[in-house]
Amino acid sequence: MATEYGRGYGLGDGPGLHGSAGERRHRLPAGLRAPFEARSLRELGYVLLGLPVGILLFTYAVTMVSLGAGLLVTFLGVPVLAAALAGCRGFGALERTRARGLLGLRVADPEPLRTKKSGAMAWMGAVLKSGTSWRALLYAVLHFPWAVFSFAVSVTVWTWGWAMLTYPLWFWVFPLYAGQGGLQLYGDETHQVYLDNPFEITVTALVGLLFALAAPWIVRALTMVDRVLVHGLLGPSRLVERVVELESDRGVVVDTAAADLRRIERDLHDGAQARLVNLAMDLGLAKEKLKEDPRTAARMVDEAHGEVKTALRELRDLARGIHPAVLTDRGLDAALSSVASRCAVPVRVEVDLTERPAPAIEGIAYFTVSELLQNISKHARATSAAVEVWRVENRLMLQVVDDGAGGADISAGSGLAGLTERIDAVDGVLVVDSPAGGPTRVTAELPWRSDHVR
Template sequence: MVTEYGQGYGLHSTPPGHPGRTGERRHRVPAALRAPVEGRVWRELTYVLLSLPISILLFTYAVTMVSLGAGLLVTFLGVPVLAAGLAGCRGFGALERVRARGLLGLDVAEPEPLRMKRRGFMAWMGAVLKSGASWRALLYAVLHMPWAVFAFSVAVTVWSVGWSLLTYPLWFWVLPMYAGQDGIQLYGDGQHQIYLDNPFEITVTALIGLLFTLATPWIVRALTMVDRVLVHGLLGPSRLATRVVELESDRGAVVDTAAADLRRIERDLHDGAQARLVALAMDLGLAKEKLREDPQAAAHMVDEAHGEVKTALRELRDLARGIHPAVLTDRGLDAALSSVASRCTVPVQVEVDLTERPASAIEGIAYFTVSELLQNISKHARATRATVEVWRTENRLMVQVEDNGVGGADVSGGSGLAGLAERLDAVDGILVVDSPAGGPTRVTAELPWRVERIVTG
């Protein structure tokens, strides 16, 4: 969860499960008793029942098209037939994702699209055959049919037995009246027959039916868990494709962050040091003109210009420190974080437990993360003390900033910590914020541990 200082402090939230919490409803009937009549169970049962005819149709289509295509590979027709079969499996996969989303509540993203370098039937055919999603859809068609047969048999048997036995007291009279027997026959041969026909046996039968009925939702749910795994694993995007999408998103975040930093630097230069240097040049020009006429006035103007030079140098030094502080490059995180902690408005205790330095990029992100968090503490937290801890755990660099402020931050986005989370995510990092109402606030940043690569040539 990512939260931001300055928003939500002092707000009182209703705890989960509270009767007054919006969107939650208290049930007097236990979940185990109301499960057989809940809509979710009936949707899952419907999914299992529909899986049998759909899987038979999909299996028949897939096996027929692949077998026909493989048999025709000796001719020019085999490849198009095989490509058409795989394309049809992809189409069935899309329908299966829609069915899983509607009945199981399983939202699976579409697999990676076909990558075609050029247009045309030949390019499309090659893209279908090269796509891993096409072959995963074919594998789904082959594997899902035997599982659908098993799941259908188990679900129908358990459901029908449960409800028929549970309602046995309501319809047992049908057997002696129309079937010519006293009740449900448990055993029978030429000499002995055992029927469920007395009140005690009918009651026990109904109780056994109740147990089956109560167990049916959980059995059906267990069966659909396998369907969830099949749909998610074979009809969704591959791990590699998902990782590529994440990297593309992270690259965009890095580019946006770099562009924002460049705009900030340009604005600071334009509004700060550049403006002072322009004024300094004008003052020195005026002092040059007055040097012969009024040396004292010229000396006074030069003295003022000297003060402007000092101010401009200080602003340039601060700007350079904001880009990448020299103390971080020269002495590492311990000295750099101690320096930034000394500028915080509250006392900050810094503890850095590192035996070696990480890569400069990771080190810089850790530094700026702590710097922005301490700025947030100075501006919003109303704290009296804070701590900064940095340590290494296996291949991860851990950074934790804690304060005893008012806490209570409970938002999922914003401009401050949301930007930090994006910057950390760009390097496979994580930002976790724990800020209950009344404090304390603890922000933990987790970064990958990378060492500097030395390139020799």
Template sequence: MATEYGHGYGGWGGSEVAEERRHRLPAGLRAPFEARTWREFTYILLGFPLGILMFTYAITMVSTGVGLLVTFLGVPVLAAALAGSRGIGALERARARGLLGVEVATPEPLRTKRSGAVEWMGAVLRSSTSWRHLLYTVVQFPWAVFSFVVAVHLMVFGWGLLTYPLWFWAFPMWAGQDGLLLYGGESHQVYLDNPFEITVTALVGLLITMASPWIVRALTMVDRLMVVGLLGPSRLATRVVELESDRGVVVDTAAADLRRIERDLHDGAQARLVALAMDLGLAKEKLAEDPQAAARMVDEAHGEVKTALQELRDLARGIHPAVLTDRGLDAALSAVASRCTVPVRVEVDLPAARPAPAIEGIAYFTVSELLQNVSKHSGATRAMVDVWKVDDRLMLQVADNGAGGADPSAGSGLAGLAERLDAVDGVLVVDSPVAGPTRITAELPWRRA
């Protein structure tokens, strides 16, 4: 696999610098005016009336369904309650996405073996996703009430006290009192009416206003957790989807490898052996009438045999090198490094117990692909391969002092390599700034043979 070096990370750092320059105010002063704060506050405001509706719907439908379970009508009522909760969940995911910026994947759909109302009701009642959605409609309401009360009081009091110097004059003009009543009894009242008290009131309002966005953010963090935990796909379903995707990657990779082997055999060794058979046939015909010409043709055929054998050895090495099976990763990676056009230092620190052959093979081909990239595209003058074990993980690292700029998101060979590692729960991390150096780390599970 070939990776194009020299592009990919060019403008990433500049955008962050520009973003920082645009925000000259500290975050504490900027937060009360940010759109994010008001979107989160809007989310809390909408959560209160929606919570009332969701809670009422859930309690009414469930209590009705449970009460009717003595008859057959209770089952469809409960199924309708769960189905409605799934619809509410879709609405809440959209609200969280629009106001909180939370991207929650749609949970797995209902799976029915046959069509029909009875089959559908059974699928709804068996689905853990449906019950998690119903739980959300119940637990969201008390939290929505608490969040609404806290957020509204903070916002109203904060902004009200902060702007008090702008509207305190309304009290003596329209309310018939000196200012905002701080304390009032039968014989004594305290009003905020002199310049000092007005200033202190505004400062208190400023403190509340500056603290409000962070408290609102903390409140909506709980909402984020509830939406992700109760309205998103379950961990088991997510893992099933990942395994299905990984299985597809493994199948595609195996098919691509088989096509490559077939192509190499057809275009390389097979074609050379066909030509060799034809040359030997001609030499046989000339053996009686022109022995010298026949000898020359046999000599040429001998050279073709050596070339075909070398091609078959290279092909066998590409499938699974014998040195890897016989002597392990240390010797196999040293052999790969010796064929690299760039000087490579190899350090392998592994225990005597070897990982599973499949893991060894993936590790070998990962380093081989990365060293090919170093040879072809990096422009490096030296490279390094490190292999070691940490807990139950096999770690590989290939580094070079080349041009850098390797980007796995650009559709290069690194993306395919990352998919192959992901198929066995591995990870590929690329650190390759423009102008280098490049450091690529692969992490694989250590599975005993």
């Protein structure tokens, strides 16, 4: 969701086995090669199969639901209605498979039936309460009229187009076997109009060519409605998708928090804690030498004093990495200015906010800019950078730009991937624009979530 846009329903054209062959194959315009592409034939096959499938599914759904509704006055109505809905769910699985095979539409399976108890009654209750079952029934009812319409239009356009295009090859049938000059356009008691001269035959073929070239695009437009029906009625509901997304985001947040705790523990163990242990040992030795060799003891105490300063600086840096006090006290403007002052290149900071967002969002914004500026210092080979923060309606916008070498890639498994996951976890978006040679522009969008209680 975060960094991916423009995802279509159709099948993409894969690369050829050899570059030159791929170039030759695509020199023909798409409008001319469409009637012969495998994708167009698969879409036509989907429409042609749609009519018998639609008739079967509609007949089953209407018959079973009507029977179940009529028997509701008896104990048989509920089982029949549950069986009807279960059958519609089964047909829905077949339709998802058909759409995946012929349209390239990959729709996730809907949520399975969940029963707290075992037994037939629990199963029937779960089927009747499931939104997936009723959406499958709705698909069965809506798909039938659309299948009839799309079948009629597709067959008419394809057959008439190719029949008219090939008319010069088979018009001789009429004078030879039917006793007339050609295909009759009009006829009454006194007038008859036939397509029988070279000019009319040529015009007929040209019109057929237009129909033949337009037919794949007309069928493709019709199948877009099928894609919407399958995706909207036979896939998981938006609520379920949102729940799955939130569960995934929660896992990312937990993993990130655990990684942060491990980093803090490692920094404490390898940094300040090690220095304090050494400091205690040095002070112990200095205490022992205090009476025997005061000069050496004084030197050791002076060295221990330096170690204390270093340990305090490391602890201060560690506390700033957890959550800087300046961010809590003075907000993003001062906190980002402090981070920018420690960057290896000059950084211009511009924060245009009239109020502060929620503390959690503010913290994520701070650490996002900190990580990006750290990447600039280490990897970008830049001479300058800029940080801009502003608000657009209920979204907090961040943008970090540098004039470095470029080439930053989220998919390369760098720190940008971790930033993307952290921002995704709060329904944010991270977009990286970093062509080779630069400049690099990283834009982050976070929810505002204002919080006046601090």
